[in-house]
Amino acid sequence: MVKKTYAEIAEVLKKFEIGGITEQLINEYEKSFSEMPPEIELNKTATLLSALGHGKYDYEEGTWTPYTNGVYSFDVEVFDVERMYTNFLIGISALDKEELEFKNIQEDTGNINWEAGIGTRTVTFEWKGKTFCLEAKVINDWFDPNAAFALNKIIIENGSGKRLFFADDGYQECIIFYRDTDWADSFQKETGLVLSSET
Numbered sequence: 001m002v003k004k005t006y007a008e009i010a011e012v013l014k015k016f017e018i019g020g021i022t023e024q025l026i027n028e029y030e031k032s033f034s035e036m037p038p039e040i041e042l043n044k045t046a047t048l049l050s051a052l053g054h055g056k057y058d059y060e061e062g063t064w065t066p067y068t069n070g071v072y073s074f075d076v077e078v079f080d081v082e083r084m085y086t087n088f089l090i091g092i093s094a095l096d097k098e099e100l101e102f103k104n105i106q107e108d109t110g111n112i113n114w115e116a117g118i119g120t121r122t123v124t125f126e127w128k129g130k131t132f133c134l135e136a137k138v139i140n141d142w143f144d145p146n147a148a149f150a151l152n153k154i155i156i157e158n159g160s161g162k163r164l165f166f167a168d169d170g171y172q173e174c175i176i177f178y179r180d181t182d183w184a185d186s187f188q189k190e191t192g193l194v195l196s197s198e199t
Helices: 006-015 023-034 044-053 081-093 145-158 181-191
Strands: 056-058 063-065 072-075 103-108 118-127 130-139 163-168 173-179
Touching: 006 023, 006 044, 006 181, 023 044, 044 072, 044 163, 044 173, 063 081, 072 081, 081 103, 081 118, 081 130, 081 145, 081 173, 118 145, 130 145, 145 163, 145 173, 173 181
Parallel strands: none
Antiparallel strands: 056 063, 072 173, 103 118, 118 130, 163 173
């Protein structure tokens, strides 16, 4: 099977309303891929989506701003540990700022033993006039996927018919979309990327 180039993958993603794709980005990834050893297994679609969904971290200010490209992605071994789930909710909200307008996000890290890297934490937020709470298990700097599944359940029960769909790159990237099931079915068929909406 002939593997697609990043440029060809980009054209497919554009059909599914994925933004932020530039010629410079494609050229950078084509160059990087050409320099890799042939034995490295790489999902090029997932790699490109990860770049489009990462957002921008300002290291001087210590702030993160999500992109609004129709995809949100993050490394599940999280850099900004103290704001892990706050940033997660901000990233999800950026997938549809009107439908997923989460407000007053408050993350409680009072039950964490930082030295041991264990405990629990909660994050509360307001959405559609209600207050919701997610609870996450602490395993050092790793994201608890159950928090994402719990958020998806809230969205499905209170939303417009869309839901979160999750994918990975085979390594440590979590890639997330907010779409309906028809979009997800078509996306999987055309890209070969497996999506899950586990709740």
